[in-house]
Amino acid sequence: MRSFLAFDSSPRFLIVLSTGITMAILLVMGGVYSVRKVDGYVGAMFDGNVSAIGHLSNIRSAIFDIRRLHWRTFALRDRTQTIEYSREIDAQLTVISREWALYDPNGVSSGQEMLLANQIRVELPKATAMVRESLLRLKGDDYASIVQWYQERIPFLDHLDQLIARDIATNIEQGAQLAAQSKQVFARFVWVAVALFCLGVMAIVGVALHWRRQRDNAVRKSREHLWLVDQVFNITHDSVIITNRLGQITKVNPAFETMTGYTEHEVQGRNPSVLSSGRQSPEFYQAMWQCLVDQGHWKGRLWNRKKNGDLFLESLSITAIPGLNKSDLHYVAVCSDITQQHMDQEFQGYLATHDMLTGLPNRLLFHERLVQALARAHRGGAKVAVMFLDLDHFKDINDSLGHAIGDATLIKVAKRLKSVLRDVDTVARLGGDEFAFILEDIHDIAQIEPIARKLLASVGKPIQSEGHQVSVTPSIGVSIFPDYGNTPEVLVDQADQAMYDAKKSGKNAVRFFSPDLGIAKIQAERG
Numbered sequence: 001m002r003s004f005l006a007f008d009s010s011p012r013f014l015i016v017l018s019t020g021i022t023m024a025i026l027l028v029m030g031g032v033y034s035v036r037k038v039d040g041y042v043g044a045m046f047d048g049n050v051s052a053i054g055h056l057s058n059i060r061s062a063i064f065d066i067r068r069l070h071w072r073t074f075a076l077r078d079r080t081q082t083i084e085y086s087r088e089i090d091a092q093l094t095v096i097s098r099e100w101a102l103y104d105p106n107g108v109s110s111g112q113e114m115l116l117a118n119q120i121r122v123e124l125p126k127a128t129a130m131v132r133e134s135l136l137r138l139k140g141d142d143y144a145s146i147v148q149w150y151q152e153r154i155p156f157l158d159h160l161d162q163l164i165a166r167d168i169a170t171n172i173e174q175g176a177q178l179a180a181q182s183k184q185v186f187a188r189f190v191w192v193a194v195a196l197f198c199l200g201v202m203a204i205v206g207v208a209l210h211w212r213r214q215r216d217n218a219v220r221k222s223r224e225h226l227w228l229v230d231q232v233f234n235i236t237h238d239s240v241i242i243t244n245r246l247g248q249i250t251k252v253n254p255a256f257e258t259m260t261g262y263t264e265h266e267v268q269g270r271n272p273s274v275l276s277s278g279r280q281s282p283e284f285y286q287a288m289w290q291c292l293v294d295q296g297h298w299k300g301r302l303w304n305r306k307k308n309g310d311l312f313l314e315s316l317s318i319t320a321i322p323g324l325n326k327s328d329l330h331y332v333a334v335c336s337d338i339t340q341q342h343m344d345q346e347f348q349g350y351l352a353t354h355d356m357l358t359g360l361p362n363r364l365l366f367h368e369r370l371v372q373a374l375a376r377a378h379r380g381g382a383k384v385a386v387m388f389l390d391l392d393h394f395k396d397i398n399d400s401l402g403h404a405i406g407d408a409t410l411i412k413v414a415k416r417l418k419s420v421l422r423d424v425d426t427v428a429r430l431g432g433d434e435f436a437f438i439l440e441d442i443h444d445i446a447q448i449e450p451i452a453r454k455l456l457a458s459v460g461k462p463i464q465s466e467g468h469q470v471s472v473t474p475s476i477g478v479s480i481f482p483d484y485g486n487t488p489e490v491l492v493d494q495a496d497q498a499m500y501d502a503k504k505s506g507k508n509a510v511r512f513f514s515p516d517l518g519i520a521k522i523q524a525e526r527g
Contacts, residue, residue, distance in 0.1 A: 030192055032214070049175035050232050052107030053168055055099040057236055059124075060164045062092040062099070066131055067157060071344050073138060074147050074351075086135050093128055100124060110174055116167040123160045130156070151348045168238070169317050169334055176321050176332065182222065183324055238336050239314075245329035247271050259314075259337050261307030272333070275304040277311050288318075292331070296320040301338070312339045355429040357407055358414035366428035366436055370488045373426075373440050374481055384481040385439035385448050388495040389417070389455065392473045392507040394433040401468055408465040409472065416458045420451065436495070445480060445512070452476060452510040460508065473508035475499055484513055 069085045069092075076082075108117045130153055137146045233240060239256040243249050249267045257263055260275060267274060273285075280302050291298045299317045306312060315336045322329055353365040361369065370386065377384045391413065398406040410433065417427045417435060426438040442448065459474045477499025485491040494513040502511040 049171040052171045055103035056168045058099045062095040066092045077143050120163050238334050241333040243331045277303040277305040279303040313342045358429050361428040363430045369426045383442040386479045386491040386495045387437040388477045388499040389435040389474045391433040412463050420454045475502040475507050476510040479513040
């Protein structure tokens with residue numbers, strides 16, 4: 001007994017005891033610190049990134065729906081449908097306001113994100129005001145004016161969409177970094193705990209058991225938070241692709257499967273080049289990967305091909321994300337299908353230069369082609385004929401049979417005019433029942449007479465339209481470059497004068513412009 005007491009009171013025992021107690025205290029402190037650290041990372045990831053991504057995605061989706069509803073309104077031009085679309089647009093504005101209030105400022109979690117949020121905070125009210133102004137404008141009937149007005153604001157909406165997309169990408173990157181940091185903290189703590197356990201197992205058994213319970217709770221919380229992150233990954237509308245450092249696909253989300261038609265099983269282990277459309281050169285991809293190596297991120301647009309062979313245009317953002325080990329590297333690509341947006345932009349260009357009823361060039365495109373035709377004629381020493389055609393008594397058709405019959409008549413006349421002229425010539429509708437032509441490569445005025453007679457005969461034939469037979473005749477005025485004019489404005493004015501002289505002389509005739517408007521009359525042949 002005395003020997004045991006002597007042993008217990010020896011300096012070695014006290015050292016071991018004090019060391020064990022110290023290790024236990026350090027282990028407890030390290031465990032609490034690590035659990036709090038991991039929980040802090042995961043909590044910040046959920047509160048500052050996952051929720052933010054959801055709110056921003058809802059805002060972006062609402063803006064896209066507003067733009068889609070605008071273009072449907074412009075395309076249909078139906079008053080009843082316009083009112084219905086206006087209600088839907090107003091509802092989407094409410095969604096934007098609610099989601100932004102939920103996001104800002106609670107969802108802003110970094111200085112980089114704060115910069116983007118500040119920009120969006122400035123631009124979002126402008127977009128809302130612009131949309132509300134468009135709703136007011138849609139109450140009128142001047143769709144051409146509102147289309148032009150809205151088209152001028154497309155770059156601003158694209159800019160706002162890019163800001164939101166960058167904010168979403170920033171949150172995804174921050175979330176991934178927080179997840180990586182939480183895993184790293186947890187791994188380090190496990191290593192330290194094992195080392196301390198080996199050195200002082202007898203002294204810290206109780207503490208170790210307590211630590212295991214704490215660790216299990218931390219793991220459970222981490223899994224819950226990671227499950228939420230995985231849900232965001234699965235429900236986001238943007239396609240997400242994750243690859244390893246070799247460019248081999250390791251994971252895709254459901255949006256990718258919907259966008260491309262490929263399942264995750266079909267693309268795992270393959271390179272994203274499986275989507276290549278062949279429309280980008282090898283140099284394009286070399287520059288893209290060099291940018292990823294040098295800067296760690298790349299953003300741009302490219303054409304890809306779906307599983308069924310359809311091409312689609314996507315907005316792509318790729319970010320390099322280091323793994324837990326320095327040797328590990330992953331690439332995360334966030335993709336948005338912007339094919340419809342691209343088609344809308346092309347359609348906007350078409351609306352700006354073509355008549356919606358007949359599909360013919362409008363006054364703007366007619367003037368551009370006339371300027372080009374005069375330049376070519378000047379260089380080649382040829383003549384250019386500018387012709388104006390107005391339908392006689394067309395107002396009577398609209399008044400007696402209705403505008404639907406009148407529109408059908410204009411469409412039929414436009415097809416006949418195109419069939420008479422050459423492919424190199426231009427047929428345009430300037431408005432109402434007024435058409436204009438540009439005849440190039442004219443070397444003798446005598447070349448115009450057969451064309452004029454064909455126009456008179458073709459337009460003068462009876463037209464069957466919705467059970468009615470209507471007849472119209474044309475009055476045509478012609479001006480010649482460079483005989484009496486050498487600018488588009490002068491030639492157009494001369495052709496207009498000649499056309500009105502044809503109407504005064506009895507209609508169904510062609511007049512060439514001359515100083516006295518008294519020569520070169522061609523009357524329609526009658527049976």
